[in-house]
Amino acid sequence: MSPLPSGLLGDLDPTSDRAVFRQIADQLREAIDRGRFHEGDKLPSEADLVEHYGVSRMTVRNSFSILQGEGLVHAEHGKGVFVRPRPPVRRLASDRFARRHREQGKSAFIVEADAAGSHPQVDSLEVKEEKASTDVSARLGSVRRVLARRRRYLLDGRPVEFATSYLPLDIARGTQIAEPNPGPGGIYARLEELGHRLNHFEEEIRARMPSPAEVKTLRLASGVPVIHLIRTAFDTEGRAVEVCDTVMAADAYVLSYQLPAT
Amino acid sequence: MSPLPSGLLGDLDPTSDRAVFRQIADQLREAIDRGRFHEGDKLPSEADLVEHYGVSRMTVRNSFSILQGEGLVHAEHGKGVFVRPRPPVRRLASDRFARRHREQGKSAFIVEADAAGSHPQVDSLEVKEEKASTDVSARLGSVRRVLARRRRYLLDGRPVEFATSYLPLDIARGTQIAEPNPGPGGIYARLEELGHRLNHFEEEIRARMPSPAEVKTLRLASGVPVIHLIRTAFDTEGRAVEVCDTVMAADAYVLSYQLPAT
DNA sequence: CTTGCCCACTCGTCTATACGAGTATGCATG
């Protein structure tokens, strides 16, 4: 247990009314911000800090837990506490559903990830008929049952997004949309072939902390929120033909929209 | 210290390899999800749970800290731990900058909040010239200095959003845009009067955990992420005439966009 | 050289205790 390089971290201010564990967290945070520790670097161990500050181990752990909650660091059992690297982000532009992007055979996700040089995967594919939730039913116009298409998207082995599409049975049942592989251009291409020419989409965006289930399927580190996006697709007759419910790891995404000023 | 109503919470499973504090958190979470506790309800005190489960206080506190991290509950010193109420959300539609909304005298925020029956406020108004950050400079096209307009928005006394607009000095200096009150229709109306007819906006959206400073200015409860929105306004000549950097309390907002399918 | 074990170091979980500080309530005092 080598002593901490002096000057790396300061001393505590016993006269301060700021709690000791907060002071320690502040100093670590500042050291990270100032670049004393870089992404992926190992922070001093709990034992190091116990010795350096002369406090008990629980106090140090308390400090770490603050930084974890902020998403700044993550602990690895048996190894140490590390500065959390910012993962590469995926940019979603608002024209990502434009018809011209729908021509080729591969899905938008695959094409885009390949172009960005990362390795895309889709798994947990599940297609089945089920009872519509209240919310989905309201959005699709009072349908009882729907076709649900679930899938998880991964980039370089890391899950980044979990999405479920809901479609009214009278549209989707018996079509290729009900097959695991919906064919080139995805379900939007199939919908248009079926006569539902798409007119516009509505997207609702929320951000919140993940549920335990979401932590699991997206393998989220603590302190990482999710972006919850609900998209409704409307055809030219004004009918809602699909609702897509997407939960994204917030640290992996930047959403981008272009709005007319008219 | 009245005993806990039996049946409200279950027992621990000593054979489970799930940590005790997680089991307790699970049971509390489930009880909340099932509606055994409603928004604003007080959960059993730490002492109650210590007695009920026969564990130490730190273990119970550990459970609570999980739920706090999820944004499910919040603790009040001297009172207890409560189920966090879902605050009313503000919906931001993608047409909120349409020209027709810019006619009246009051700001969009005030009009909209009044209509929703809540009491809007704007404070911390600050207008000054300053050095442009790298990011802002890049977005505005390599300007050195900018006019910055900072303000905080509150609904019913609660801060919900903190925004800063940056404008190139050659556009804003000496105009009403540089005054604390930009006049009816806001700075977008002034920009158009100055000959910068607006063509479109670009919005970039991220979600992340707040910095300590953001926790303070937005008075955020723990477990509440922020939505970080960066909007760039372009005039008909393709020039970026304003960058607006907005940090919103994520539990107070739903963003809504409408996209053409073309 | 390879295999396998031991050991040191790491964080994870849990107990027990202590005192501080904010809140609410009831009771005694004025």
Add this chain to the structure above:
DNA sequence: CATGCATACTCGTATAGACGAGTGGGCAAG
């Protein structure tokens, strides 16, 4: 009745100790 204090309850902070479990390096045996 009103004021103010005592008190009990709440969570906040901190200490000290114990054992468990994952990781990785070194060393000894094969």
